[in-house]
Amino acid sequence: MKSFSTNISKSFSELVYAKTKLVPRGRVTTYGQIAKAIGKPKSSRAVGNALNCNPYAPVVPCHRVVRSDGKIGGFAYGAKAKAGLLAKEGVKVIDGKIMDFPKKLFKFGK
DNA sequence: ACGGTGACGCTCA
DNA sequence: TTGAGCGCCACCG
Numbered sequence: 001m002k003s004f005s006t007n008i009s010k011s012f013s014e015l016v017y018a019k020t021k022l023v024p025r026g027r028v029t030t031y032g033q034i035a036k037a038i039g040k041p042k043s044s045r046a047v048g049n050a051l052n053c054n055p056y057a058p059v060v061p062c063h064r065v066v067r068s069d070g071k072i073g074g075f076a077y078g079a080k081a082k083a084g085l086l087a088k089e090g091v092k093v094i095d096g097k098i099m100d101f102p103k104k105l106f107k108f109g110k
Numbered sequence: 111a112c113g114g115t116g117a118c119g120c121t122c123a
Numbered sequence: 124t125t126g127a128g129c130g131c132c133a134c135c136g
Contacts, residue, residue, distance in 0.1 A: 004134095012133060031118050035132085041119095046133040048117040053134090067118065074117030082117090 004055045012043070013050035019108060020051065023064045026090040027106035028098060030068045037108040044068075052076060064089075070101035 004013050015038040023029050031044040031051075040046070051062045054076070063085040067073040072093060075082035083093035092099040 035118085040132070042131045043133070044118040045116065045131065046118090049115090049133060050117095052117050054117095062117080065117075069119085072117090076117075079117085 004050075004053055012038070012040075012046060013053070016047050016050040017054065017056050017060045020054075020060045020062060020065055021056075022108065023061055023106050025061075026104070028064045028066050028086065028091055028101075028104050029106045029108075030066055031073070032068045033105075033107055034065065048073065064091075064106075066098055066101075070098045072096045072098070 004011075016034055019034045019037045020029070031047040032041065034047045035041050035043040047065075051060070051065060052074070054060050054062050063075060063082045065073070072079045072082050072086075079096060083096065086093050086098070091104050098104060
């Protein structure tokens with residue numbers, strides 16, 4: 001398991017959590033957006049890796065982070081649970097895909 | 111340092 | 124439009 005860094009300094013994962021926390025309710029963002037926001041547009045995979053081990057479970061709304069193609073992607077508690085949470089916030093999900101994805105998509109400082 | 115793994119992203123058929 | 128392939132980066136043993 002990719003337990004979060006034991007380092008005190010702001011590691012890659014910490015940056016990911018910080019960005020994810022900024023996503024407002026009823027909106028979603030993508031792994032790629034977060035990667036870009038932290039200055040590493042190609043670290044989308046690493047972003048997912050960090051969220052997977054997200055130690056700030058209730059603090060970081062990791063369920064609001066989806067794939068760039070509008071798919072739910074994955075979730076530690078199951079993609080189904082993720083879809084349910086999003087639906088509660090107003091983001092309809094059908095068969096693992098976000099409805100009106102571009103509309104619900106949230107971008108950082110852009 | 112190296113190889114394996116993964117909640118990704120883009121391109122091509 | 125959907126699926127397969129390849130490349131990307133960070134973390135672990």
